[in-house]
Amino acid sequence: MHVPMLSDLLIILLLSVGVILLFNRVKLPSIIGYLVTGMVAGPYALGLVHAPAKVNQLAELGVMLLMFIIGLEFSLHSLSRIKRAVFLGGALQVGLTIAAVYVLARGMGSPPATAVFWGFLIALSSTAIVLKLLQEQSQVESVHGQVILAILIFQDLIVVPMMLLVPLLSGQIIGSPWLTVSIMLAKMLGVLVLVVLGAKYLMPRLLLLVARTRSRELFLLTIIGTCVGVAWLTAEAGLSMALGAFLAGLIISESEYSYEAVSNVMPFREVFASFFFVSIGMLFDVQVLLEYPVRILLLTLGVMALKVLLTPAAAAFLRVPVRAVLLAGLALCQVGEFSFILSLAGLEAGLISHSSYQLFLAISILTMCLTPVVMLVAEPVVSHMMRVPLPQALQEHLHPEPPNAEPATSLGESVLDNHLVVIGYGLNGRNLVRAAKHAHIPYVIVDTDADTVHRQLKRGEPILYGDATHAHVLEHVRIERARVVVVAISDPAGSLRVVAAVRRLNPEACIIVRSLYLHERKELYQLGATEVIAEEMETSIEILARVLARYLVPLHEIDALVRQLRGGNIVRPSSLTGAEWSGMHVGLAGLELATVPVPDEAVLVGKTLSESEMRQHYGINLLAIRRNGHMLDQMRPDTIIHGHDTLYVFGKPDQVERLAHELHADETFA
Structure with missing residues (x-):
């Protein structure tokens, strides 16, 4: 590697650290920081980078890894619960946006192909920025969070066919367009067949062999090799490397190794993706923003307003609450990172001019910068809008119950909670x-x-x-x-x-x-x-207890000695056997909620609650009884205590311990 390349990387890394630190202070996404870094270091500003072509090569790797991660995280099983929102809501949002932008662009004099391409660029939103902000606000699992996620998933998937259509729109195809499209579809079909066969037969066996070695390095090499290999295959077939990377991720996504694969690739993706956004920033001419500030600002606000109006129109067909529809519209008002990839392809294909490209970069970066502010004020704005009465027909259409209030987990249909x-x-x-x-x-x-x-x-x-x-x-x-x-x-x-x-x-x-x-x-x-159980200590205690039992030392003395040893060596309660069961408790200001099992021969067996006089004898309250897997929470004086019941009691620790010891003492001497 040449020294100029190293110096360029050093400049980008050091400048990125400073800019990202500043952006974190003002609560702006790091993606915007990378774009600003590129603008500052690029040839249109300070000109600190001397080999931008080399940086662009790293950026291409970033794009490939971005698509690879999307493929890895695209699980057909996990998305089955929100498939209606993905394909209906996403298709409507993208379709309506393309149609509206097409009409506006044609009205401004753009050719039909360019007008469609502008629709492609404006339709996409930023998955990275929006999901990061939703995660920070703990709203990913909300109703509007699920609608936003579904639309973003569709947008990420539709990027692939959009990129394949760029040569067709640009007129670069020689001969019959239908023949060229048919050949392209045949190539895609051939690649997909290879992908399906690889996903079903080859990759599971290969990954199983690799995983058996327990070698993290080999596992990582296999994952990256699969990504690069399939990307090379699609490039050789005349398709895009990004499509190949996506398909490579899809090969692995349905296997049990996808989560570990994402964990291994994620750090590389972050590094290379940062170079992608920096390279986009370097392509932006700041002078354009200074020359046409009013025009760019008006176009930016126009783009955001258009998406704020069209996204709720699409989400309304999902029959979710009005509030979720409006919040989704505000969250998806920006232009996305994959629009940058499309714009570069369109620039190379001649669909847009260099000046239009610079204008697009300015608008996109501004929409991204304004997104955190929009999402910050989204809640109060929507609350104010909700006060406006809607027509009865529209209220009936916007059904108050969400179709999927809870997201599906990757490990089954049930939602994991308190597990x-x-x-x-x-x-x-x-x-x-x-x-x-x-x-x-x-x-x-x-x-x-x-x-x-x-x-x-x-x-x-x-x-x-x-x-x-x-x-x-x-x-x-x-x-x-x-x-x-x-x-x-x-x-x-x-x-x-x-x-x-x-x-x-x-x-x-x-x-x-x-x-x-x-x-x-x-x-x-x-x-x-919270608690550490050392096998060394437990083994010694078990040996000690068995030896003392052989010498007929009373069990309560053995228990006392075990408690003393543990008290001096391990900061935790004693084992969960016999009387020590009551050690599982929740402490409340000197009291505890504990579970006490009732042996068959305990003195309380066969007695009613009034006969047991638990409150009088032990000073504790009986809250509930668990019997044969069922909870008896209605405590009546005539309720009879059975053997193998579990008592849920509330009282002081020494009182609970005395009850447990006496019950198990009855069992011992019976």
Whole structure:
């Protein structure tokens, strides 16, 4: 690599760091920062970059990886629940925008092909900016968030046929257009056949072999190699590399390895995508903005107003609440990043002139810069608009119930919430899953053993292949909604990274970690583990208890000694056996809500609640009884306590412990 190229990369990286830091301070998306970086460093401003062609080559890699990621995340199964919103809402939004822009462009004197192409450019919105803002506002799973997501998905997919139509619109096709289109479709069909065969037969076997090696480097090389290989194949067939990258992602997306693939490729995508946006910024002539500020501002506001009007018109056919329709229109008012790719293709094909291209860049960048402000004021603006009475017919059409209030998860149709996440499916993980099934606790498993994941998926287990140290993998198991996370892997360093990643995404979850040695506990607790169970300590305690039992030491003395050992060595309650069951509690100002099992021979069995006099004897309140998997929450004086009941009691810890000990003492001496 030549020194000028290195100096250009250094300038771009250093300038990007400064600009992105500034933009983060003022709460603007980083994409806009990259565009500004390109403008400042480009030939039309300071001219700091001396080899823009080399930067553009890196930008092409960024585009390819962007399309590859879209293909990876395009799961037919996960999108099945919102397919109506994707294909109906998305098609209407894109179609209406193209039609409206075509009419306006023709009225301004543009040729038909150019007018259609302008419609292509204006129809697309920024997936990166909008989703980032929705995530920051925790609105992705709202009704309007799902409508926005559906339309953005369609826009990302429609980019591919739009790019294929550019040569046809530009008149570059020699001979019969229909023959050329037929040949192009035949090539696409041939590539798709190869993709389907590869996705069904080749890639699953290849990825299984690679995943079995447990080599992250080999896995990454295989994923990137697949992307580049299919992109090269489509380029050789006369199609675009972006289409090939998208199809490569699609090959892997339906396999159990897609989440791990996204996690590995994501850092590269971010780096190369940044060069793409910087390269776009370098192509923008700031002088155009200074020469025609009023014209550019009016056109920018016109584009945003047009999309604000047309997007709700499309979303209205989805029969979602009026509020969601209006919020979707405001959120999708900008021009998207894939419009930049299309604009470059149109410029090369002669569909738009250089001056029109500069005008388009100015409008697009301004719409992106204004999007955070628009989304910030969207809620109060829509609330004000909702006060305007609508005609009765329109109110009936805009149905108040959303078709899909909850998004589908990638691990099944049910929505994961308040669930258990088991990281590692060894002996501990399998036993825990078996117990979760018995107790009807929703759970999901994460493991890096390809064979295990392959087998368990066939058995219907909700298991995901991936490295739990990656945030992307954790997000797919809804870690932010999990109640308990159990880290049951044998890698001490990996456990540390997993705990840190989980705690960063879910500050409230209970994280229980299995460790091998006592000295590993301190750092795990520092990183956010709620409870660490060291096998070294548990083995020694189990041996101690069994030895003392052989010498006929009373069980309550063994329990006391175990509690003393644990109190001095491990900051956690004693094992969940017998009386210690009551240690599972929620503390409330010196009181606890605890569960106490009732053995068959306990003195309370066969007594009514009034006869048990639990309040008088133990000073605790009985809230509910769980019996045969069902909850008895109506506590009456004549309710009889049965063996194997589980009592839900509320009281002071020592009182709960005394009740539990006496019940199990009855069992011991019976």
